[in-house]
Amino acid sequence: MGIDEDILDRQKRIGNWQQEPISKSNVLVVGAGALGNEVVKSLLQLGVEKITLIDYDIVVNANLNRCVFFSLDDAKNKRLKAQVVSEKGMELFASAKIVPIIKKVEELEEDFFSKFDVAFSCLDNLNARLHLNANCYGKTPLIDGGTTGFLGKVQVVGKxxxxxxCAISKRDYKHLWEKYSCVGEVLDFIDPKMPAISTTNSIIAALQVNEFLKLRMDSLVKENNLVGKYLLYDGRRNEFKIFAVEKRKDCPVH
Ligand SMILES: [Zn+2]
Incomplete structure (x- = not known):
């Protein structure tokens, strides 16, 4: 194949790049909203061939400022988010298989989660996040993202x-975030009607997928990943802060 024929040629030029574990990854994406759209887009561009996408919700006009796969027609026809992302994603990348599951993540059984190599949490509410966290723990690494306005977070949970x-229950964490207190309780990212823009959303989704690369490629330095850590991004100040999250002895999950 010529150098301009292979879709993945340019990324294979990165030193020690390992395409096989990326292409063959079996990936779960929970949430087909703003982060889910961007995460799926980046996974497809990286050559991931097997994605399962969970979302029960429909497209509305207010999604269109940050969801690359959605159109006015999708909103008008009240189309299901997971269905639209799957169809359009496979249209763009013919070698990929995206399986939409139209359910709330809370409706899925525990053993459903163990068949994936990596899970992405692209959710907008705490209950669903905690359900996913509890069901993936010890089985499937979880990459969680969240945004509100110019602020975003990424947290990676290893086996x-x-x-x-551990992170959200630790209220004394708050003092670490004093400078962010003007925007209130940032950590939980729980209100689905939070302010949201495409720039923050793209950055956080890209960071999530970049952590996926570190989990899947042996050639990347493990010490530099975000497993057991919490990254906070502030787009107004161009700041990235990374905190280690303490493993709490009284955490109900482990
Ligand atoms: Zn915990």
Whole structure:
């Protein structure tokens, strides 16, 4: 194949790039909203061939400022988010298989989650996040993203690391975020009607997928990943802060 014929040629030029574990990954994406759209887009561009996408919701006009796969027609026809992303994603990348599941993540059984190599949490509410966290823990690494306005977070939960619940239950964490207090409780990212823009959304989704690469490629330095850590991004100040999340002994998940 000529150098301009192979879709993945340019990324294979990165030193020690391992395409096989990327292409063959079996990936779960929970949430087909703003982060879910961007995460799926980036996974497809990286050559991931097997994605399962969970979302029960329909497209509305207010999604269109940050969801690359949605159109006015999708909103007008009240189309299901997971269905639209799957169809359009496979149209663009013929070698990929995206399976939409039209359910709430809380409706899925525990053993459903163990068949994936990596899970992405692209959710907008805490209950669903905690359900996913509890069901993936010890089985499937989880990459969680969240945004509100110019702020975003990424947290990676490894098989034995601290988890989402370790971080959100720790109220004394708050003092670390004093400078962010003007925007209120940033950590939980729980209100689906939070302010949201495409720039923050793209950055956080890209960081999530970049962590996926570190989990899947042996050639990348493990010490530099976000497993057991919490990254906070502030787009107004161009700041990235990374905190280690303590594994709480009294965490109900482990
Ligand atoms: Zn925990």
């Amino acid at each position: 034995e690391s601290s988890c989402i619940e």
